[in-house]
Amino acid sequence: MGEQIQEQTKPFIYDYTLEELQAWVKDNGEPAFRAGQLFDWLYVKRVRSFDEMSNLPKAFRQKLDDQFAFVTLSEITKFESKDGTVKFLFGLHDNHAIETVVMRHNYGNSICVTTQVGCRVGCTFCASTLGGLKRNLTAGEIVAQVVWAQQLLDATNERVSSIVIMGTGEPFENYEPTMNFLRIMIHEKGLNIGQRHITVSTSGIVPNIYKFADENTQINLAISIHAPNDALRSKLMPVNRRFPFNDVMESLRYYIAKTGRRITFEYALIGGVNDRPEHAEELAQVLQGMLCHVNLIPVNHVPERNYVRTPRDDIFEFQRILEKHKINATIRREQGHDIAAACGQLRAKHMESTAR
Numbered sequence: 001m002g003e004q005i006q007e008q009t010k011p012f013i014y015d016y017t018l019e020e021l022q023a024w025v026k027d028n029g030e031p032a033f034r035a036g037q038l039f040d041w042l043y044v045k046r047v048r049s050f051d052e053m054s055n056l057p058k059a060f061r062q063k064l065d066d067q068f069a070f071v072t073l074s075e076i077t078k079f080e081s082k083d084g085t086v087k088f089l090f091g092l093h094d095n096h097a098i099e100t101v102v103m104r105h106n107y108g109n110s111i112c113v114t115t116q117v118g119c120r121v122g123c124t125f126c127a128s129t130l131g132g133l134k135r136n137l138t139a140g141e142i143v144a145q146v147v148w149a150q151q152l153l154d155a156t157n158e159r160v161s162s163i164v165i166m167g168t169g170e171p172f173e174n175y176e177p178t179m180n181f182l183r184i185m186i187h188e189k190g191l192n193i194g195q196r197h198i199t200v201s202t203s204g205i206v207p208n209i210y211k212f213a214d215e216n217t218q219i220n221l222a223i224s225i226h227a228p229n230d231a232l233r234s235k236l237m238p239v240n241r242r243f244p245f246n247d248v249m250e251s252l253r254y255y256i257a258k259t260g261r262r263i264t265f266e267y268a269l270i271g272g273v274n275d276r277p278e279h280a281e282e283l284a285q286v287l288q289g290m291l292c293h294v295n296l297i298p299v300n301h302v303p304e305r306n307y308v309r310t311p312r313d314d315i316f317e318f319q320r321i322l323e324k325h326k327i328n329a330t331i332r333r334e335q336g337h338d339i340a341a342a343c344g345q346l347r348a349k350h351m352e353s354t355a356r
């Protein structure tokens, strides 16, 4: 991957799963093992051009170059936090910008990827949705975010150990590219990220929760719930009018029954809106008996919405109430606080400055 933004006329090589590359290789009359070699160059050796794939015949490299594009991202800015978090603003070939974050934990390096340019879901506490949805990312554009992060970590002999699909966008509104991205990430002949180290987060696109449950993977599912009832959730998340609270809960029960896996409920605490003890009590009643975990996320100040942060003691009180009812709850540790505020704000600032 280079620094230039290129006119995009060809599909990205990173769009393809190993099985799809095998089919392409076969259709092009090449020996089957070429697909494995290609996949190895992309995800194990992580080269940045077809030219570097030295064990592939020159004519085959030329054919690849004619048919596929390699460059998918260009780095507009990169911010590094004192705690090691790195936040990228990447440019795409059509001049859109996306954010990707690499977080350093004591248990490994986690990367947060984006699946859409903007988002149409409209959660009221989220900066990413303010300009609506511009377009879906291809699988390759999601893959490239991880490859880029891994190339950064290669310099210090580290690896991407986990992935969260929690950047901009609703992955279940860009379902197939997201699934192909996952197939590429978990492939044992590629980056080989453990399925249990990957989390997909949805705002509750019910039909695709059922579909995902039937995919038969070990990948974790998180759901942005943010309210303990239908009325309040509709106020905070317009998507709840399309897929009401009870339907979401039913689809999650199906997911748990089908997979035996624990769900993570993401709950953004907004001062005075959904963070009162009665909200915690109601949430505990709804989640009673479910195989789940609640992740409390104190929101940052959102000037456009007049939202304020929940006081520290109230955050702990909310957690205490859930735990009193035997609902496991944690408070999200914030990272990269000094570099770029919440999700979507870097891109929002960039859009503002390019519009001027």
Ligand code: SF4
Binding pocket: 119, 120, 121, 122, 123, 126, 127, 128, 129, 167, 168, 169, 170, 203
């Ligand atoms: S929180 Fe996620 S789903 Fe909701 S608007 Fe923002 S990007 Fe979209």
